[in-house]
Structures are given as structure tokens and as C-alpha cells.
Amino acid sequence: MRELDAPARDVLAAQAIELPSWAFGNAGTRFKVFSTPGTPRTIQEKLSDAAQVHRLTGLAPTVALHIPWDLVSDYGELARYAQDLGVRLGTINSNTFQDDDYKLGSLTHTDERIRRKAIDHHLACVDVMDATGSQDLKIWLPDGTNYPGQGDIRGRQDRLADSLAQIYARLSDQQRLVLEYKIFEPYFYTMDVPDWGTSYAHVTALGERAFVCLDTGHHAPSTNIEFIVAQLLRLGRLGSFDFNSRFYADDDLIVGAADPFQLFRILFEVLRGGGFEAGSPVRFMLDQCHNIEDKIPGQIRSVLNVQEMTARALLVDQEALRAAQDAGDVLSANGLLMDAFYTDVRPALAGWREERGLPADPMAAYAASGYQRRIADERVGGTQSGWGA
Amino acid sequence: MRELDAPARDVLAAQAIELPSWAFGNAGTRFKVFSTPGTPRTIQEKLSDAAQVHRLTGLAPTVALHIPWDLVSDYGELARYAQDLGVRLGTINSNTFQDDDYKLGSLTHTDERIRRKAIDHHLACVDVMDATGSQDLKIWLPDGTNYPGQGDIRGRQDRLADSLAQIYARLSDQQRLVLEYKIFEPYFYTMDVPDWGTSYAHVTALGERAFVCLDTGHHAPSTNIEFIVAQLLRLGRLGSFDFNSRFYADDDLIVGAADPFQLFRILFEVLRGGGFEAGSPVRFMLDQCHNIEDKIPGQIRSVLNVQEMTARALLVDQEALRAAQDAGDVLSANGLLMDAFYTDVRPALAGWREERGLPADPMAAYAASGYQRRIADERVGGTQSGWGA
């Protein structure tokens, strides 16, 4: 295979993909959440599982928390616990979709009491950030409506803008607000932040430390996601990714599983737009639901997929590509991109891992480690973590 | 408004829309199932709620059961209970999506023990049909896979065909098997019965008493549903409808709420294809989730919407339409259809109801009845019904 040059190896060396604590808990559909032996009952057990992913791949040094799922009384202690496992606490995610009060909205609610409660929840999340040293408050706003007429679209936007401003004002100079968008679910007629345009309009109104979060599963069919990546990088407002993959809706499958070529194209635009450069505002995270597959190897597979596609993107001969583009040579330009995509980078990345004392094959190493059997044996009793706990 | 003529009034007089028992329980998304005061705890309470819908609209004389959600020890007793409320038991729906055994499949499973269990569940459903006198066994098969390679698509079809044959063989001459299709959810890569073609291929292989069930929310975006209605009627294999509406995926909203014109077009094709004629094999059912709205008025609104759009379809001047179609007069033909759609049939239907001793405005009558307050007060304690119970 072509060689990864020094700048490419620097990108790979610096690559870090944040794991979501909730990926280690049970997940499912509205029809059923299947449980699995060994599923964590506590945030400490989630961190332990996440640490396995980092230990075997060297790619996942931080773990995102979801509040209130991962509420603890002492975050300093939790941070130290994580540190002993070899990982750090990362992004703080708020949650306004599981309290009966939020049935018809949270940051957009017409009832000032409920809206206040939702704002206060976010302020409490910033308290957690202060305690953990997390940089990002990520807001995925689940608010929306199911029926035409149910809510006043405009009024909801105005209240949202006010709520966000109150939250943003609470942040320190080192902290950022990252606003995620999603086309549908859990509501079916309107979502209050359905597209990147809406998120962009809100974050530019807030200030310089507000950014857009792009979840790769949150778009309409046929949306060109890498275009949005390129555009948000150009506008300086791409704050973070939630990686996963989808065939239909927000399937939350392993990233790269549904359309590996799309993942490659996205990472190529990240590279092209400076998103891998030092000082870039872009953060990388997974957001997935391992409904039927084992969770820890599901996460290992995911971070490896991001790494493999990053390596392929790094193999694109950008100089030749630019020349072919400028010459209007459609087939050559496309061919240069495809050549990198079709190159098998796995042997080189196995070597890369071995150089760092990591296992050449992290999936096999995990299977051989006995960890899965151990947690299945040990984690008996208690309540398995899931989206509700 | 134009008058509904005698044949049209006969169609309206004969119209019956089956209610799903589960519509009265709690429903939601994978993110949250909100609970509501007054939600039934038992099948008896569900029947009581369903009876309200029929009492006020005259449109919903039967209630479909879901097994095992609606399991009772004595179905004869349950049938009498229903009869006392003024309704009857209808279609029996099987359920193979909530047992941990079915995580990777039921009627398609590679493990013969699990596949046997799933077949036996359906045989037990036929036992219930024998006890209740239900005519239809409706199978919505949730089986599918999430990842390419996970399952052998072909092998799963072959096992499905064998399982269905075993179930079909158990039916009496008065009983029917109705096979529903769905493009995705709860699985995201393949569903084993994803489209009408697959359902049609299976039911024609089974025999004359096997039919296709069309759920209006189970198609890919942009699918022309009324075409499928017309085609299945032509092929003699349209067995039943599950009515609901959607903006994005299988939203399960109130029928007619998202696209009333589509509902009109569907009902026009039912009429055109003989689906309202005596002896037609077509049955009409709702299948909805009232995630945020009150359930009983949600069902009342739904059956009224079906009736209103049926009345509009009945207003189409079919003779003139045929003439315009034959003449290639595109705008006139379209105009004739639109004229019926835009006609406000609500006053005529209010009159129709009053002639039958029903309230002119069933929504208002329900609100005034005090029933909602009464069940909220009375149904305290116990476990509210939902998809899991």
C-alpha cells in the first residue's frame, strides 16, 4: 500500500474519539430493549468498559457523561476514578426528554415553570462541567410537536433563543455550548432544532463559543452530510461530531457500518477543512446504540472504523486531486479519491498499533482478554444501565 | 354540499373500523413513554374505553387483541364482557418482539427451538381465535437484522415460508392469515417482510385464505400507497388495513393527520376496487400510538377522519371522472377528484349521526361526558398498560 507520510502519521497520533458512557448500557427500540449479561449498573462500571476500548486501541481517551444518567455526588472522585483507569471525563450532555414535565417541550415550553426547570437543568450541567473540567456542554434538544397546530413554531424558536442565551451566559471563557440538530424523533411533525441552518442561526446569535454538533444520523434521506461538514468548517462553527450510521432513520448503528464510503468522504472533508489541525474547534464523538451486538467490541469496532477511514482520507493525493479538479478532469479526480478509499490500510494500522505497544488486532485481543466473561459473572443483581438510568 | 346518494349512504351505514386494544395503553418512543392518568390497567378497561368510541361514533364495533398483552384465562367471558359494553372482539395479533429469545429472529430464527416457540405462539393465538370467534390472525413479523452479513437473507425467507405454512395449516376454513409488511424498525438493515411484494409472494404460496395487511406507515418515503391498494385489490389479496399517518417513519399518528389528501386517495381506491362492497375481503383497522394526546379522543378523531374521507371519496362523480380520463383531459379529471376532496362533508355527517341517535359532535360529546375525569379518578394504582403489558 501507499505509505502514510509524516503529517498523516501526526494526524493519526493525535486522533481522539470520545466514547459515550451510555453506549455501554442497554439500548433498543420502542418495541423492546434487550438486556445482556455484564451490562454496567453504574457510571463506574461504564468507565471501566470504556477504558477497555482505549486500552486496546489507543483512540478513546475520554468518556462523555449524560446528566442525570451519570449523576454522582462527587465528580472529583469520579475524575480520579477515570484517571486510574486511564481515561478522562469529557463532554457533558444534558437530558430533557425523560421527565414527564417535558412531554410538550423543555427549553421551548410555554409554561414558564417548566422552561425554567429545563434551563436550571442546564445550569446544573455547567456545575458538573466546572467540577470535571469538561469543556463542552452538548445540548441535543428533543423538543418538538407531533401535530400541525399543536405548537406555535415561531414562539417556540423565540423561547429557545432566550433559554439558550441564559445558559450560554453561565459558561466560563473556557467552556463551549454545542447545539445538536435532528430532523425527527422523538417528535414527528416539528423538531425545534431540525437542521444545521437552525443550529447555526442560534449559535451565531449566542457568541463565539457556541458551535454546531453534527450527528451523522440526524438528516433527511439523501442529505449530503460532507457538504454540511465542509460548510460548517468554512463558517467556523463545526464544534463536534456524533458518529454513527444509518440505513433509514436515526438507526445509531456502528459508525461506518451502513455506508463506509460516506464516512470516508466526511473525514476527507474534515481533513480538507482543517478539522484535524491543532487548534481546530472540532471534537469527535461516537453516539450509538448497540441494540443487539456486544457493546464493548461494538465500540472498539467503531473507533477502528473512524481511524481506518481517516487513514484512507490521509492517503488522498491532494495535490494531484486539486490539479485534476482544476483541469475539469472528472474521472481522474474521482479516481484519485476512490484509489485512497479502496486502499487497504488495515495492515499499516496494525503496524501502527504494534509500534505503540497496542495489540495488532484489538477485536481479537478483546475476545481473548476474558473481560466479557468476567463482567458477565461479576455484574449480577442491581439494575442494568439503559437510557432510563 | 353535494348529496350523498343512496349507494353512498349504504357504504357509510356498513362502515366499521376496528380499534386496537393497545391504542388505549401508553405508547412512546425509545426515548420515553409518557404515562397519563386514566390509562387502562387491564384488557377489560381497554374494552371499556373502546366502547366509548363506538358509543359516540357508531363506527367502531370491534376491538383487536394483542397476544400476550391481552391474555386472559377465559375468552368466552371476555367476549361477553365486550358484548355488554356494545362491542365485539376482533382480530388476534401475535407478538414475537418482546421475548429475549427473539432478539435475532422468531419465525425466521436459525435456532429450531426458538423458531418452534414462535410457531407455537401463533398456534396458541389460533386457539384464542377459536375461543373468541375471531376471523383474522394478523402477523406483523418484527424479524430482521441490523448489520450486513448478520443473517442469511435467503435462509431467513425459507424458514419464514416453512413457519407460515405450519401456522396456516392450523387455521379453520373460516379463519384467515393476514401478513403485514414493514420497511424498517425494529431492525435497520433488513426486515424479513419489508414490502408488499414479499408479503404477496408468501400469501399466494400459502393459499386462498392468506392475505396482505397494509399499514399506511410502513413504506419508504415517496411510496404511492394508493397504487398498492389498487394493485392488491386487483390481485384479490388485500386483507386489511392498519391506518395511521406519518411525516417521517412509522410515526403512528392519528390517521389523516399528516396527509389527509393521501387518506382520501387511498379510500377512493378502496371504493374503486370494490373494497367497500359486501363480500369484500378487506377489513379496516387503526394502529396508532397516542404518545402525547389523550387516547380516547385520539381514537374518536381517527375513526371520524376515516369516515369523512370515505364520504368525500363517495362524492366523486365516477362517471364524469371516467369520461375525463378516457378523453385525456388531465385537468378536468384531477379537478373532479379535488372537488370531492374539498367538499366539506362534516355537516352532512353530523346529520347522519343525529339520524342514528348519535351525537352530532362526538369530540364535544366525549369531552362533556365526564368519562375522562372518571377514569382518571378511578384508575389509581396497578400498572398502566403499554406495549410491554
Added chain:
Amino acid sequence: MRELDAPARDVLAAQAIELPSWAFGNAGTRFKVFSTPGTPRTIQEKLSDAAQVHRLTGLAPTVALHIPWDLVSDYGELARYAQDLGVRLGTINSNTFQDDDYKLGSLTHTDERIRRKAIDHHLACVDVMDATGSQDLKIWLPDGTNYPGQGDIRGRQDRLADSLAQIYARLSDQQRLVLEYKIFEPYFYTMDVPDWGTSYAHVTALGERAFVCLDTGHHAPSTNIEFIVAQLLRLGRLGSFDFNSRFYADDDLIVGAADPFQLFRILFEVLRGGGFEAGSPVRFMLDQCHNIEDKIPGQIRSVLNVQEMTARALLVDQEALRAAQDAGDVLSANGLLMDAFYTDVRPALAGWREERGLPADPMAAYAASGYQRRIADERVGGTQSGWGA
């Protein structure tokens, strides 16, 4: 029916829907453009046809021009010609999709010669505006790519921004630039202005007289268009509509034909957001292709559909709606909207027309006028207008 009150009647009295000159020419698909007797050969004949629409409906006082399709040597003369027919010249639309030079781009092209040519074409369009007194330069940018790697997404955005700035600088203080977006076609991998977010980012960078144009057929499946309407009105950047309807892609069918309820919801948000108020920046236009139906009655039907849905939107009891929304009464709020939608406004609008000396039934009046037969007889020889002429 409920009465249209005085403010509602004022909205209707002021309503104006611009007709596209090209709607009167032949249109089709890549497979075939069918021709029709009577199709105009010149812009003068197009204006004559457009004048019929206005004469019979009172709704369409202006006609948009497409350059170079509607190039003439003397626009002052053309304006007077229009005036004699009872209409005025409206928006000027540029065209960069029919010159071989633009195969790989126009305002985004890597070749400075071609990009210059495309910019100059727009400057020439502003010359036309100066001559006709048109207020709006509407840019639908057809640029895009078909294959990944073919073009540099970021570089194309940067060149687009520069091109637009040069064009914007040429406008007078009374003129506006309106930038239309479209998800796909004529290119299939990327479009350079694919979504409202991109258009919004560009127009805010340009200045206060730059706005977004929303074509109702230019979105991904399942996109909530009325949300975008509400959002752009809130942001003060909704400049104009291109109305049409679609079942699949950019079908360019008669507005309201595919989903009349969606048209109603869009117009309700226009009303809610102040888009019908005096001084609003919002302009209303049709953009349709009458591939198989007669063109003049196709346009008549279209403007009537917009009027009828506007009237329905005006019937919404906004005070009651707001109360139901604030009370969280989902079904009542939805019911209030649906009540207006289901009200048959056609008799009232027929009366409204008769008060103004217009025919009660414009479709019938056109059919009875003999105009269609006359133009079929008279317009013999020459080249029928189409997208290429």
C-alpha cells in the same frame, strides 16, 4: 362557512402571485418534451397568455422573466406591451445552466474566464432590471458536481461568495438579490447551494438586501417546509417563494396538487410570521412545468389554489389556537387548524370574485373564452418556447 373578516379580506385583496414566463412554454423531462398547439413562440405571446390568468383571477399582476430566454432589445417597449395587456414585468431570473461553458460550474467555476462570464451575465441581468424597473434578481444556481472528488466543495463555496459579492455590489438601493437553494438536479452528488442554511449564510454575508428564495420542491423527502418558512421569517431573510408541488423530486407540478394540506400549513406560517403584512419582504411566485396539461388553465388552477389555501389559513381562529397551544391541549389545537383546512372556501371566493367583476369560476370562464382555440389556430410556424428558448 365561517366568514372571512375584514383583515382577512384585506389580505386577499392585496394578494399577488407572480407568474413565470416559462410556465407558458413547453416543459418536460429528460425523456421527452411534448409540444402543444398554441404554445407561445415569443415573450410577447407568453405575456399575452399570462394576462389571461390575471384577467380571470385578479391574482397575477406580474410576470417574471428568464434571461436569456426572454431577451429583447427594448425592455421599455416590452414593459409597455405588458402594461397594455394589464400586467407588469417582475423578477429577473438569471440562467447559467444552458451554455456549454457551464458544464462544470458557473459562479463557482475554477476557470476564471468562465466564472467572469457568469458574473457578467448577472450584471447584464441587473441592466435588464434597471430597464424594466424589476426589484428582484433571482439566482437559482445550478452549479454542482456528480462524483465525489470531482470538485473541491470548499473552494467552490469561496468562489461563490466572491461572485455573489460582485453581483450584489452592482445592485441599486432599490434592488434585491434573492438566492434560491435546491438539494439536487441538475447535479447529483453536490449542489453548491443545496439547503436554506447555505443560502442564509451567503445572504447574511452579502448585506441587508439579500434574501433567501424558497422553492417548495427543492427539499429532501420529509423536510418540514413550513418550519423553514417560519424560521426565515423570524430571521428576516425570506425573500420569495417559488410555488409548485411534488410527490418525489422537483416534480414542478401545480401548486397544491400533491399535498394541499402542506400548502395550507405553509401559508398559515406566512400569515403567522407577518409575511402578508404590508412592508413584508416576501414575494410570491409560481415555478411549475405543465408537462402534460394545458398551460394557461394549469396556471389559473395554481393561483386559485394559493388563494384558496390562503383563505383557509385566514380562517384559523388564532386566538383560540394560541389558548389551546398554551394550555397544552394537543387535540384542540390541531382541531382548530384542521377545522379551517376542512372548511370549503370556494363559494366565498366565488363571491369575492364576482364582487370584483371577475368570473365566479375562472376555469370554466377560460374554457368558454375560446382563447385556447384561437392561439392554437394562430400560433402556427416558428419555434415553440421551451426551456431552451
Added chain:
Amino acid sequence: MRELDAPARDVLAAQAIELPSWAFGNAGTRFKVFSTPGTPRTIQEKLSDAAQVHRLTGLAPTVALHIPWDLVSDYGELARYAQDLGVRLGTINSNTFQDDDYKLGSLTHTDERIRRKAIDHHLACVDVMDATGSQDLKIWLPDGTNYPGQGDIRGRQDRLADSLAQIYARLSDQQRLVLEYKIFEPYFYTMDVPDWGTSYAHVTALGERAFVCLDTGHHAPSTNIEFIVAQLLRLGRLGSFDFNSRFYADDDLIVGAADPFQLFRILFEVLRGGGFEAGSPVRFMLDQCHNIEDKIPGQIRSVLNVQEMTARALLVDQEALRAAQDAGDVLSANGLLMDAFYTDVRPALAGWREERGLPADPMAAYAASGYQRRIADERVGGTQSGWGA
């Protein structure tokens, strides 16, 4: 890389992908058909171009004809002409979308004269088949409607069934009828053969020599195409493929360009279902539009993509896959598939070509051949071929 074993090499040795004559002509969108120097003016020149593809790849021994685009007076002579170039004439494609008579339908038309004309056109196509020895009559039926009510969906199906029966009756025992389906375009409300279920219902009604043609660009968004492949193979009715790729609609891009992983999955199901076995009824064809790229290398790239993905599919360890599937090991089963997909087969296929005296890199060999310059120089004057000629 893993080795392609002997059975795999047999599949590759037997692989044949038919080229569409029209791919060498100009194509475009409704907005513009760009012309290119060197575009063929005659079927003879198209055959010459097609022969280049086969000469360099060894994969494309036959060329499909489109009637009347490729009408000649003596097909025996044309067949000899092709033979001298090293290729053979293949499938005959009918065309009922370019005559003004067919504006509202052809095989489904209400006017018996027009329907007769369309049937007769197909009978004439069989005459051509008799003369050329072509085995397949491929019918892509463009018929449909644009507006609800415009046509009687049911009546159109009945007329279609009758028309197809008349055509089928004309075929010899060695000839087949292959019926293609398409969700939309050139009509937007209904297509008369919109989905595989409709095509399947018609071909099973016709007889054993009627099959379904699957065009990979003719489905709704999110449709799982490989499932349809597996199902049609199981039902014994998959007759042929039209390969191309798409991001949005029927984009007709180079096969594998938009989603190479999907192409791999499709070819894996072909293999799994016996579609590559001797005696299989499945034929492989391209159907593409090279709107902006050079046509001959566009076709070379396409057949190479099919070959490369076939080779990857052949690398799947089917025994291990079956074991993982049976064991319910989701991640291992998926991993086995992905391992084959990620393997770079290009060096092995270059060697495979060299063994056969073919150029290792057909794209480079074509560029070096001077053929493109030669045809650009020689083909001056005349009318370039396109969809209309």
C-alpha cells in the same frame, strides 16, 4: 491479499456485462444535454466505442440496442459489423416514451389505437430479436400519470396485462420478456410498473419466460436492494440487472460511484442466490448516463467496478459466515463480510488481466490509446446520438 480460489476464478472468467448502446451517446438532464467531441452519430460508431471497452477489459462482449434509436435496415449486417469489432448484439430495448402519441400512456393507454401502436412497436422489436438472435426483450414501461385522478390506476393495470400478454405470445421458446420497474420519472404521481411486486405479479401471470429487471436506481430512498435481489432469485424471477448508481433519484451515475458497499452487497446476494452459476437466468447490464464525464472511460470504469465488487464478494468466507450467522455472532458475521469488502482486489485483478493479454490498467491503456482524440477528430458533422436519436 487473500487468494481467489478456483471456483472464484471461474466466476470471474465467465463474467459478462452488457453495455447499453445509448451510454455512448449524449445524455443529460431536463435542463441541458451537453455535447462532447467524438460522440457517435450512428449505431456503428456506438458499437466501435463499446468494442473499446471490451478490448481493454474482457468484460463486455455484448451491446444492447434501443429501438428505434438503433434502427437499421439490415440487422444481419449489423451483427456481422459487431462481430468484426469483437462484440455481439444483445438485449433489445423498446421505447414508448418519445412519440407524442404516448404523452398519456402506451401499453396502458385508454385509446385503443395508441395502445395497439405500442403493442405493435414491441412486436417489431421481436422481429429485430429474430434478426439479431437477441434473447431478451426488455420493457421499461415509462407509462404513468402526473395528477391524482388523471388516470384509472386499476384500468391501466388491466390494459397493461392484456398488452403484455399479446407481446409475450409473440416470443419464441428461446426468447424472454424482461419487465423493468421504476418508482418515478418520467411521471410523478403514478408509474404503472413502480415496484418489483408489480413487475413480479405481471411476469408470473405471463409465463415461465417472463422475468423481472432490476435497475439499481429505480427505488425509493432507503430501499434495501439486495433484499429484492435475494427474494427474486429465490422466486426464480430475476431476469436481469440494469446497473448504475444514485445519490438522490435515478441519477444514472457510474455503477459503484455513489455507494460501493451497496454494490458489493448486491453482488454478494447474486452469488449467494446462485446468480453466477451456469444456467442462471440472470443477465448483467449497465444503464448509465455520462452527462459530464467521458463516455468510453465512464463505461470502462463501470465494468471494472462490477468486476472488483464481484471479486470482493467471492472473497467472503461463506462457511465461516454461515457458522457465525448460525451462532448469532452479529459482530463476527458482519466482520467477515466487511473483511472481504475492505480487501484490495485491484492488484489481483490486474494480474488476472495480464494473464489474459489484457492491459493491467484499462483506464490508463485507454487514455494512452489515442482513441478518444481520433474519434474527436474524425466524427465531425452529422448529428450526435442522444436519447432522441
